[in-house]
Amino acid sequence: MKSLKYLLLSSLVLAACSDKSANQVGVVDTQSNSSIIGGSEVKAGDREMVSTVGLYDKAGKFLCTGTLISGNLVLTAAHCIGEDPTQMVVIFKDKFSNAKPEDMRPVIAAKRHDKYQPEQRLNTADIAVVRFNPGAGIPAGYNTAKVLRDFSLLSPGAKIIAVGYGLNWSWVITKGAGTLRTVELEVENPAFSETEISLQQSLKKGICSGDSGGPGYIDIGGQLYVWGVVSRGAALNIPLTPKCAMTSIYTRVDVYAPFIIDAAKALNALN
Numbered sequence: 653m654k655s656l657k658y659l660l661l662s663s664l665v666l667a668a669c670s671d672k673s674a675n676q677v678g679v680v681d682t683q684s685n686s687s688i689i690g691g692s693e694v695k696a697g698d699r700e701m702v703s704t705v706g707l708y709d710k711a712g713k714f715l716c717t718g719t720l721i722s723g724n725l726v727l728t729a730a731h732c733i734g735e736d737p738t739q740m741v742v743i744f745k746d747k748f749s750n751a752k753p754e755d756m757r758p759v760i761a762a763k764r765h766d767k768y769q770p771e772q773r774l775n776t777a778d779i780a781v782v783r784f785n786p787g788a789g790i791p792a793g794y795n796t797a798k799v800l801r802d803f804s805l806l807s808p809g810a811k812i813i814a815v816g817y818g819l820n821w822s823w824v825i826t827k828g829a830g831t832l833r834t835v836e837l838e839v840e841n842p843a844f845s846e847t848e849i850s851l852q853q854s855l856k857k858g859i860c861s862g863d864s865g866g867p868g869y870i871d872i873g874g875q876l877y878v879w880g881v882v883s884r885g886a887a888l889n890i891p892l893t894p895k896c897a898m899t900s901i902y903t904r905v906d907v908y909a910p911f912i913i914d915a916a917k918a919l920n921a922l923n
Contacts (some may be wrong), residue, residue: 703797706743717866728865737762748830774845816863
């Protein structure tokens with residue numbers, strides 16, 4: 653795994669993803685990416701890091717973000733799953749460049765939702781579960797996420813917490829991928845579709861590429877609860893402007909709870 657650090661540092665400017673839809677985020681390339689913009693770095697021990705992990709595909713050379721939902725399972729976006737999931741690793745570290753072998757876990761298998769349709773405008777079922785080899789266990793300081801049960805709390809204007817490993821600058825120059833960051837956003841439309849929710853973002857604050865698959869959290873009494881998975885973004889079709897400057901779309905976790913349960917059972921039944 654020693655070469656991963658050098659792969660990351662040298663390949664973050666390459667375009668690569670299992671799906672090449674222009675609307676999808678999670679690909680690291682110099683033409684169409686940005687990420688947690690206007691946020692702050694997450695450090696070891698911060699609550700935003702407890703259930704948030706990185707995903708890196710060594711074959712496709714792209715990164716995503718995920719949420720730890722059990723001792724060997726990660727929730728992420730369907731478009732974050734490459735052609736061969738076993739080429740992926742789960743990274744437990746605030747910065748990819750500082751990750752050591754003990755901070756990484758190899759992926760055994762993954763399951764996308766079987767109705768995943770990236771070409772659709774709505775209800776894309778952009779959700780997946782990844783099984784990894786926990787080795788001697790997950791690193792100290794990490795724990796599984798608590799899931800939001802009351803979706804009514806996500807009313808227009810509600811504050812949410814976005815977390816991801818994407819770039820923090822994408823205007824002409826791209827930089828910053830592989831560092832965990834967080835930013836507070838607001839719910840725009842909780843009924844964007846039957847299975848998705850949209851958040852407001854701007855040129856100075858928001859999520860985009862590399863943050864794909866990452867969690868949307870809400871703070872309830874000081875405890876973070878995951879309610880969504882980053883799917884895609886919308887931006888102005890104007891040259892030399894940031895590519896994720898208007899709206900971000902999250903897949904709702906509550907709607908896909910049956911899928912998550914069934915996927916976990918199927919993955920854990922594998923040898």
